[in-house]
Amino acid sequence: MSDGPVNTLVLIGVGSSFALSSLFYRLYQEKKKELEKLKGIPIFKPDKHLVQVLKASPHRRLQYVAVEGLVQADGEPLTSRFIPRCFGVIQKTTVEEHWKYWNNLTRTWNSRTMNKKETSNSVPFSLISPGAYMTDLYVKVQNPLEACGCPLERVYHKVRRSEEGLVNLALQGLSGEKPVAMVESEELLRVGSILTGFGEVVLEGGQVMRLQAPQDDRKFILVATDYRSFIDRHESSATMWKMLTAVTGLTGASLLAGVIYNLVGKQDGRSKKA
Numbered sequence: 001m002s003d004g005p006v007n008t009l010v011l012i013g014v015g016s017s018f019a020l021s022s023l024f025y026r027l028y029q030e031k032k033k034e035l036e037k038l039k040g041i042p043i044f045k046p047d048k049h050l051v052q053v054l055k056a057s058p059h060r061r062l063q064y065v066a067v068e069g070l071v072q073a074d075g076e077p078l079t080s081r082f083i084p085r086c087f088g089v090i091q092k093t094t095v096e097e098h099w100k101y102w103n104n105l106t107r108t109w110n111s112r113t114m115n116k117k118e119t120s121n122s123v124p125f126s127l128i129s130p131g132a133y134m135t136d137l138y139v140k141v142q143n144p145l146e147a148c149g150c151p152l153e154r155v156y157h158k159v160r161r162s163e164e165g166l167v168n169l170a171l172q173g174l175s176g177e178k179p180v181a182m183v184e185s186e187e188l189l190r191v192g193s194i195l196t197g198f199g200e201v202v203l204e205g206g207q208v209m210r211l212q213a214p215q216d217d218r219k220f221i222l223v224a225t226d227y228r229s230f231i232d233r234h235e236s237s238a239t240m241w242k243m244l245t246a247v248t249g250l251t252g253a254s255l256l257a258g259v260i261y262n263l264v265g266k267q268d269g270r271s272k273k274a
Contacts, residue, residue, distance in 0.1 A: 010259055017252030021245050028241035035234045041066050041198065043227050045129045046139040046209065054203035062201045064214050067139050068227045069127030070194055074140070077191050078121055082156040088188030089125035090144060092152055094118050096183050102176040111180070120145070127195060127211070141197060142212035144189075144222060151195060151224040152187035159183050189224065196227045 043066045044050040050067070054060050073089050080086035081093060096116040100109040122145060126138040144151075162179040189195070198221040200214040213220035223230050 007259065007262075010255055014252050014255045014259065017248045017255060021249035021252060024241050024245040024248060028238060028245055031234065031238040031241055035231070035238055038231060038234060043068060044201075045069060046127050046135075046137055047129045048137065050139075050201070050209065051137065051203065051207050054201065054209065060203040063216070064199065064218050065201055066196055066198050066227055067127055067201060067211055068194065068196045069139060070130055071189060071191055072126050072128050072138065073191055074124040074126055076123070078123055078188070080155055080186060080188060082158075082184075082186055086155055086188065087191045089123050089191060090152060090189040091121045092118065092187045094183075094185045094187075098180045098183060100178050100180050109178075125189075125191075127197065130194070137207060137209075139197075139201065139209040139211050141222070142210050146213060147197070147199070147220045147222040149222045149224075151189045151222045153190060153193070153224065154185060154187050155190070156184070156186040158185075193224060194226050195222060195224055196230055197222050 041064060042062070044053070046067065046069045054062060071089055073087070077087040077089055078091045080088070080091075094116070097114045098111065099114050100111055102108075103110050124140070125144070126140045128135055128138045160182045162181060197211045198219070199211050202210050202212065204210060225233075
């Protein structure tokens with residue numbers, strides 16, 4: 001009788017392990033297909049070779065490619081509000097207030113965010129080939145705010161704690177609310193940082209190239225890293241799902257083998273007694 005609950009728990013563990021293994025395998029297959037598609041995308045740099053390929057292409061257009069280069073402002077870059085001599089082409093600043101309010105039901109202070117303000121700015125920018133800071137070959141990035149990905153780097157983050165005085169304590173007792181802190185942060189796509197863009201590239205005039213959103217359903221993506229690191233990150237993710245598939249599968253198989261071994265052992269014991 002005492003073996004019943006134990007066996008039930010073991011069977012639940014077997015089922016859970018195989019279910020997780022199946023889930024992880026499906027995620028691995030999806031990541032593997034995504035990785036194969038990414039590896040099939042041609043990769044270019046803003047150089048003469050890309051110009052030649054565009055000139056030889058129909059309508060001087062490449063429907064979906066990756067372009068890797070350094071970020072360069074087309075005019076005056078944006079200046080960080082907080083960090084000296086820090087420049088970018090996309091800027092996002094956030095200011096938010098953190099408050100606590102008294103919950104009469106639970107008799108505890110709960111947190112909430114109020115008066116969150118976000119400001120975004122951008123200036124036209126281009127990608128140039130690494131090592132070529134003075135060049136007439138570049139790829140202009142069209143409408144970067146429409147792209148997927150997270151190319152911004154957080155360059156500033158500060159929490160300003162609220163000071164509690166006698167007047168504030170009296171007001172908190174009446175209102176049941178109190179300010180805790182004000183959080184300021186700033187994110188930039190910095191000038192000189194490396195960026196990889198996935199999208200459509202067109203050639204205008206002789207050698208003016210533009211990266212823009214593709215005309216089909218594929219995504220316009222900007223990632224703040226080089227192409228190789230981007231692929232390595234996806235390969236690491238695929239490897240992780242593959243390892244989790246193996247670990248959970250082996251765990252389920254080991255538990256199932258243990259259940260079968262115990263059942264066979266009990267049957268042999270009963271046969272000997274008979």
